[in-house]
Every structure is written in structure tokens, then in C-alpha cells.
Amino acid sequence: MKRVEVIRLEKGQDGTFGVLRLDGRVLCVTLEPPDKGNKRDVSCIPAGEYVCRRVESPTFGTTFEVTDVPNRSHILFHQGNVVSDTHGCVLLGTRFGTLGKERGVLQSRNAFHAFLSRCGDAEGFGFVINEHCQEG
Template sequence: MKLTRIKTNLNGTFGTLQLPSGKVLSTLELLWKNNQRQISCIPAAIYQCDIVNSPKFGRVYQVKDVPNRSHILIHAGNWTKDTSGCILVGMRNNDTQLFESRKALALLMDELKGQSFKLEIIENYD
């Protein structure tokens, strides 16, 4: 799957996540701050993602083998305050937040059915 970062502003890093079916979800991450733990998005690269049971978020995907980082999840949330470096998903967004995040996460989980996948993160800013 491919996550394309398309816009960054003071409210975060916005992008799109294309599912295998072709459906597209919106994403929100923290701003790039040199991959610092809990305050930065992760580097653009290709990562392995596997299902985990998070004590806080339940059954979600974890992004593995991020340099100098751990516990990077793909989970529900609407604002950057809802993440400490993870990837948030939503059905749509504006310049400040995501909308219908739980619905987007349910769609992702239903489509992938717990199967592991490779996530390619690329940057395509205007």
C-alpha cells in the first residue's frame, strides 16, 4: 500500500493512503522533526506492517523497523494531539483535522483482514 504525503502546515502532515481495493483514506501525521520520538512523523521509506493488539487502541497495525523508533501504529484520531508519531486515518480531511476516523480505521481493518502488508511512504508536496 502507498501513503502519499501531500501537504504540510502548522496543523500536521496530511496525505492519502490507497487501499488494495483502490479506496483512498486521508492520513494525518506530525510534522517532520528529524524523526524525533513522539514529536515527528517517521521517515519516508518502505515498512513492514503487522497486526498487533495495542493496550490503548485495540487491534491495529504496527509499522515495523522504523529507524530509532518503536510502537508506531496506524490508528484512529482526528488531530495531531491524538498521535505521538503514529499515522492517523480518516475518511476525509480539511486543513486542520481528519473526519470519520473510526469509520476509516474499520474500513482498513475490514479490507486487510489482519494480513501483513508493505507500506510505502512517499512525499509529493505541492
């Protein structure tokens, strides 16, 4: 089973920024919402270990859902650039940057397709979120 890890590097009002490793190798950068106590649609999820499963999202197509998050569901990996695009999910990008005046992740479509390609036909994987971040 594949193993995906997000290492959070920075948390603040602009969002929660990190890097994603797949089977031990850095693949892309991530953006999640700020930490708002695990509130649905507006908060990053608590650090810890989870299982992800392949799903077909009506909005995002084939992707993976983070399961077993207390009091939460429909947490997906998907495309997007700024924190308002997250809806409580994990956005993928090739690098950090700004769009207008907002910090975010760039080239999200490329990063998301690379992620799906590297996951292959896997029906699921182990997922770990580690925090090595400073408040920003």
C-alpha cells in the first residue's frame, strides 16, 4: 500500500502550507485551510494517521478522500490555488506563490495530475499529517 505524508511547514491566517511526500519522495506542495479546531469546510484536519480511499467526486472527478477524521467527511485532495478554494480539503500545487494579493499554491492542475498518476490504480493508501511548522 502506498504511503502519503503531508509535512506542515507553516500555519496562519493565510492557510496551512506543507509538502506532500509519496512513498518517501517529495511530490508537491500543499495548502489547507487555517486551523479552526477541525470545523467542517473551514479548518485543516488534526495531525495524525488516516486512511484515504479512491472516490469519484461530482465536482473534482477521480480523487482520494481522507477517512476517519472525527466529525468530518468529504475531505478530498483536489485542485485549487488559494485558501477559499479548499473547502476544508487539501490542495496540491507545484510551488508556493501568490495570486493577486493571496498566498497559495500554483500550477495546481499539474500537481494534482502528477499525484493521481503516481497513485496509479491504488484503491487507497495510508496518510499521515506531521506538523513541523511555525505560526505565521
